[in-house]
Amino acid sequence: MPKLIHYRAKCIGCGICHDLQPDLWRMSKKDGLATLVNGELKKDTHQLEINEQIAKQSKYAVESCPVGIIKVMK
Numbered sequence: 001m002p003k004l005i006h007y008r009a010k011c012i013g014c015g016i017c018h019d020l021q022p023d024l025w026r027m028s029k030k031d032g033l034a035t036l037v038n039g040e041l042k043k044d045t046h047q048l049e050i051n052e053q054i055a056k057q058s059k060y061a062v063e064s065c066p067v068g069i070i071k072v073m074k
């Protein structure tokens, strides 16, 4: 199953991922950064298993993140 990977520490809080996928991304009221909803913390990343359809949709967030910290792993 594909995984969505987020290197949260490098997030700049621009909000693009949340605008594109509001069900997957929440903007933290505490620090203003994006949080991957239901993401599991593994080392320095948050990870979430996703289906193929969401993996395809996520390519826009991957391409749009200005600091390149969203990845889809197959």
Ligand code: SF4
Binding pocket: 010, 011, 012, 013, 014, 015, 016, 017, 018, 033, 034, 064, 065, 066, 067, 068, 069, 070
């Ligand atoms: S698009 Fe990237 S930098 Fe912007 S809020 Fe989302 S993860 Fe952070």
